[in-house]
Amino acid sequence: MAEEEKRGSEGAPMGRRAMLGMLGLGAAGLVAAPRLQRGWEGFLAAASQHDATGLTGLLPDPGGFRYYSVVGSVPHKDETDYALRVGGLVERARTYTLADLRAMPQTRIVHDVQCTDGWRVERTPFAGVPLAHILDDAGVRSPGAAIRFTCFDGAYSESLTLEQARRADVMVALSMQDKPITHAHGGPVRLYVAPMYFYKSAKWLSGISVTDKVVPGYWEERGYAVDGWLDGADRHDGEA
Numbered sequence: 001m002a003e004e005e006k007r008g009s010e011g012a013p014m015g016r017r018a019m020l021g022m023l024g025l026g027a028a029g030l031v032a033a034p035r036l037q038r039g040w041e042g043f044l045a046a047a048s049q050h051d052a053t054g055l056t057g058l059l060p061d062p063g064g065f066r067y068y069s070v071v072g073s074v075p076h077k078d079e080t081d082y083a084l085r086v087g088g089l090v091e092r093a094r095t096y097t098l099a100d101l102r103a104m105p106q107t108r109i110v111h112d113v114q115c116t117d118g119w120r121v122e123r124t125p126f127a128g129v130p131l132a133h134i135l136d137d138a139g140v141r142s143p144g145a146a147i148r149f150t151c152f153d154g155a156y157s158e159s160l161t162l163e164q165a166r167r168a169d170v171m172v173a174l175s176m177q178d179k180p181i182t183h184a185h186g187g188p189v190r191l192y193v194a195p196m197y198f199y200k201s202a203k204w205l206s207g208i209s210v211t212d213k214v215v216p217g218y219w220e221e222r223g224y225a226v227d228g229w230l231d232g233a234d235r236h237d238g239e240a
């Protein structure tokens with residue numbers, strides 16, 4: 001403990017060296033863990049297990065995206081075990097399988113993806129079920145006014161007002177770049193909120209709960225704005 005405090009007092013450079021060392025451990029761990037050998041995504045997943053603070057996000061992905069997770073390891077889910085639970089202030093609580101979601105009306109949006117860290121991927125197609133359709137299926141009841149999203153990584157969460165959630169450019173996404181969403185990108189199902197910064201687009205989506213007021217999400221509790229609008233995005237809720 002005393003040693004940690006002494007290191008801490010030496011400031012940021014030590015922290016960064018320690019972090020790079022941990023990334024090295026991540027790469028070494030990959031060699032010893034064949035299950036994680038899934039190419040670049042596997043490397044990023046292994047590295048992130050030693051990088052809860054986001055340095056992994058500085059590693060460029062060939063597609064322009066960067067891998068983000070606030071936890072080290074996230075279970076893999078597919079048609080055999082994926083479930084999306086819709087509850088809270090609704091008339092009919094629902095649980096959707098991947099097959100259920102695929103059978104519902106689909107929408108496709110091509111929009112630029114933008115992270116608050118500064119990277120951007122232009123004209124990225126996402127497709128899936130409009131969130132408004134899922135909300136109508138469950139039936140929002142009074143005093144429902146906001147949505148809380150939870151994830152099967154066990155840690156991340158996000159929020160939207162009901163008005164934002166009903167926009168046509170907000171979806172429960174099943175595909176990204178016209179391919180099923182990979183595990184690294186939050187598959188098999190992630191939220192996609194096209195008009196807002198990408199942190200609003202919760203990966204590994206597992207829960208949609210209607211609440212009476214906005215419950216700030218994971219990053220929002222740590223200083224991010226609950227208002228995640230991209231500059232120039234259509235801010236006229238309900239017109240989309």
Ligand SMILES: Nc1nc2c(c(=O)[nH]1)N[C@H]1C(S)=C(S)[C@@H](COP(=O)(O)O)O[C@H]1N2
Binds near residue numbers: 156157198201
């Ligand atoms: N479950 C979960 N969702 C998340 C995050 C996360 O750490 N965990 N990070 C957010 C942030 S800050 C960004 S920029 C994008 C990154 O998505 P990507 O890893 O597919 O590039 O996911 C968002 N959704």
Ligand SMILES: [Mo]
Binds near residue numbers: 068115116117198199
């Ligand atoms: Mo981000």
